[in-house]
Amino acid sequence: METRTTLEAAYTAAGVTPSAEELERWSHRYGQARAAADTLFDLPEVKYEDLAVVFRAR
């Protein structure tokens, strides 16, 4: 229920209105997606990294 409430708030802020069925289904994905995103903050290699420039034109 807490996840669903969190998501409802996020969608309200974005101004989009998923159906109840969609909200229910996506609530089950949120934990895994959140955990994966959190791992991005665990890498020490990133500490001094600048924002991305993928490839500079030579």
Next chain:
Amino acid sequence: MTRTIESALQDLSSGAVTSVELVTEAINRADTLDGTLGVFMARYNDSALAAAQASDDARARGEKLGPLAGIPIGIKDIITTEEGPTTCQSLVFDSSSFSGDATVVARLRAAGAIIVGKSTTMEFAIGTPDFSKPFPIPRNPWNTETWTGGSSSGTGGGVASEMFLGGLGTDTGGSIRIPAANCGITGLKATFGRVPKDGCAPLGFSLDHIGPMARSAYDCAVMLNVMAGHGPDDAAVADVPVTDYTAGLTGDLTGMRIGIDRLERKYTDLSAKAELAASFDALEEVLTARGATVVPVTLPFHNEVSTASLILMITEAFAYHRNDLRDQWDNYSRGLRDCIAMAPFYSAADVIQAQRIRRVGVKAIAALLQKVDVIVSPTTTAGALDFEQVYNMWDGPATVNLTGYWNGTGNPSMSVPFGYTDAGLPLGVEITGAAFDEATVLKVGHAFQQSTDYHLRQAPALTGELQPAE
């Protein structure tokens, strides 16, 4: 015999075939199979035949012809062409916002290519097929109960079913390479910035690529020769010199070091484990026999860069669509909503961290590519998915995305067919090189295809063994 761009160019040059005959073959095949396979959003039979006749006339007059003169080509329907509207396979997209040729289409046309139609995708190149919307469902020529994969679905199915000899795909998380693998053909995502993207609807602007899909690495090289290079209308295209990508296609890999990561740690219960293992064993033998030294490598930060790429694709797409999602939620496909509506899961810090992770990945891969010339890894962990698996794709681990990693780093990566599942569905392997070194990627893929014929084998749709869709 399986036609390729290479063989068709030879036949056109020798007079064994005309462009009108090639285009007529393609039209006839589409007349027969497109209703089942869902390759086309739009077909341009009349203009294609007129262009083919003009090409044949010019050849007969002895005029200098372009490198793709007379070759039938399909264009993914998120890229604009002058023949007709671009729909992005969407009820939401305003097709009047695009007109004329994208730079990459203009280059193909100037090289003599014949544009035969616009090919299917998922809506805006993301999500899954939506049976409730009024668009064709792309079905796999190897088994019509399975999907081609996406999002360059129609281009993959169209090359595999010979409705055109080459085509344009786009790739933000694997959308060239996955359908290429599923359909048993070759697809190249060149380096980010190598091919101009103006005239193409964006998905994730920092991850999007346009690239060639065709039977072989050679065919992709011929197409890339025409497509690559700086252009004035795309701010992200790189001003990096291009080369003749066919020049190094000798079949000889002497002295090359090839790193292989089979990525078995990413396999799931649905993965074609035994078939992939056998295919990799055979691939290593071929590469070694061609003169290369094969060494095991581990792709650095694979989970993190893949996650970063996914977050960026979803959030960049959501930014593009947010206002239309507000106003036209139900007009969007279920699959698109399933995917990009995950964007509110993520914070601004997540997005920034994803970009920083990406830079770490770029540096790590560049370091690894100092030790080996290319890296080989599986394109997918399984063959084509059936439509029930596809329907639930974003809700569970039906498949594992291995391709988005290379969108995050931007390296050139090409999928070539290298085996089959026990069910007879094609499997693909990715060959990835250093930034802007498409030539080496193509060289390795071409050498592999000199010893194998997976890329030339015809799908049941072509051999008369088509399994009808229910």
